[in-house]
Amino acid sequence: MLDDSTDNAKSMSIIVTKGSLDWAYPPFILGTTAAAMDMKVTMFFTFYGLSLLKKKLNLKFTTLGNAAMEMPMMGGHMAMPNLLSVMPGVGGAAGKMMKNLMKQKGVASIEDLREASVDLEIRMIACQMTLDLFEYTPDDMIDGIELGGAATYMEVASKTDINLFI
Amino acid sequence: MAEHELNAEGLNCPLPILKAKKMLKGIPEGDILKIRSTDPGSVADFAAFCTHTGNELLSSSSEGDVYMFEIKRA
Numbered sequence: 001m002l003d004d005s006t007d008n009a010k011s012m013s014i015i016v017t018k019g020s021l022d023w024a025y026p027p028f029i030l031g032t033t034a035a036a037m038d039m040k041v042t043m044f045f046t047f048y049g050l051s052l053l054k055k056k057l058n059l060k061f062t063t064l065g066n067a068a069m070e071m072p073m074m075g076g077h078m079a080m081p082n083l084l085s086v087m088p089g090v091g092g093a094a095g096k097m098m099k100n101l102m103k104q105k106g107v108a109s110i111e112d113l114r115e116a117s118v119d120l121e122i123r124m125i126a127c128q129m130t131l132d133l134f135e136y137t138p139d140d141m142i143d144g145i146e147l148g149g150a151a152t153y154m155e156v157a158s159k160t161d162i163n164l165f166i
Numbered sequence: 167m168a169e170h171e172l173n174a175e176g177l178n179c180p181l182p183i184l185k186a187k188k189m190l191k192g193i194p195e196g197d198i199l200k201i202r203s204t205d206p207g208s209v210a211d212f213a214a215f216c217t218h219t220g221n222e223l224l225s226s227s228s229e230g231d232v233y234m235f236e237i238k239r240a
């Protein structure tokens with residue numbers, strides 16, 4: 001039962017539109033978990049989400065305009081005022097802090113989750129229009145992905161149980 | 167019917183599930199996978215995982231901060 005992809009296996013698709021460190025997590029966590037639960041998963045990477053398919057990931061995180069973000073600090077929580085977020089070095093430091101925190105809490109890296117996505121045979125589609133727009137070629141992206149557009153996605157989505165936009 | 171062990175202590179969501187799935191794929195039907203986890207969310211997650219995949223959750227228990235699960239591979 002575990003490996004059979006029968007016709008009544010559930011399916012999920014995710015449109016991935018964001019490429020920052022924090023926003024890379026929801027699609028990869030849900031995608032890999034659904035695939036581990038024997039669902040057929042398709043991920044469509046468009047706009048800033050496309051950068052999550054690049055061979056070398058360099059994910060950044062910003063506190064700027066991130067009003068709900070509070071980092072645990074010395075037993076309390078600290079928000080970062082926008083005025084401080086624009087100071088040189090603050091963005092980089094916040095990103096480093098976030099990565100350290102994740103490591104400390106046993107949270108998987110995006111690199112690991114992406115590798116798991118490939119192992120779990122998630123169908124990953126890069127948006128052709130975004131490639132053109134931001135001047136990337138398929139060579140910039142990891143192996144095993146497909147290229148497609150809105151119609152490709154709609155064809156998948158119309159037959160899929162769960163469709164998410166992240 | 168053999169038993170296999172997975173130590174997922176210190177790992178956070180969704181790693182315990184992903185590692186369990188990987189191990190289940192590699193063991194014969196009817197074998198038991200015993201998992202140790204420290205993620206409190208894994209209690210609900212392993213129950214949901216088993217319900218959806220058809221693998222049987224034989225037991226779910228805890229000892230201090232460690233959660234233990236026994237899953238029979240379907």
